[in-house]
Amino acid sequence: xxxxxxxxxxxxxxxxxxxxxxxxxxxxxxxxxxxxxxxxxxxxxxxxxxxxxxxxxxxxxxxxxxxxxxxxxxxxxxxxxxxxxxxxxxxxxxxxxxxxxxxxxxxxxxxxxxxxxxxx
Numbered sequence: 001x002x003x004x005x006x007x008x009x010x011x012x013x014x015x016x017x018x019x020x021x022x023x024x025x026x027x028x029x030x031x032x033x034x035x036x037x038x039x040x041x042x043x044x045x046x047x048x049x050x051x052x053x054x055x056x057x058x059x060x061x062x063x064x065x066x067x068x069x070x071x072x073x074x075x076x077x078x079x080x081x082x083x084x085x086x087x088x089x090x091x092x093x094x095x096x097x098x099x100x101x102x103x104x105x106x107x108x109x110x111x112x113x114x115x116x117x118x119x120x
Contacts, residue, residue: 001073002066002100009065014052017071021045024075033094034074040101044071047111056114063107070100 017024028034028041044067050056051064074093101108 001096002069002103005069005073006062006065009068013068013072014048014064017045017048017068017075018052020075024071027074027090027093033090034097037094037097037101040097043108043112044100046115047108050111056111058114059104059107059111063104066100066103070096 025041025045028038034041047056047059048064048067048071051059073096
């Protein structure tokens with residue numbers, strides 16, 4: 001899913017994710033399987049914000065696009081397993097987030113080091 005959708009991500013999609021951050025955060029905080037990724041969610045949003053503002057451009061756009069594609073998937077209530085189905089409705093969302101994290105692991109590691117070094 002991510003590999004297929006990431007090349008289609010546009011600047012408008014980044015705006016949508018940033019505008020809908022609170023809605024997405026609620027899904028992570030209230031949805032069982034997504035709950036274990038709340039710390040990762042905060043990191044993903046932070047990197048998107050820093051990229052959007054031009055503060056951090058060392059991450060390839062494909063990685064940013066993969067993150068945005070994964071978060072847009074979580075935002076969509078009518079994905080492979082509709083979110084309105086209790087508990088299992090968020091299993092596919094959690095799987096997409098896990099796949100995204102694995103895909104951009106090294107880029108996120110580099111971003112965290114940059115943040116810890118004082119955003120230089």
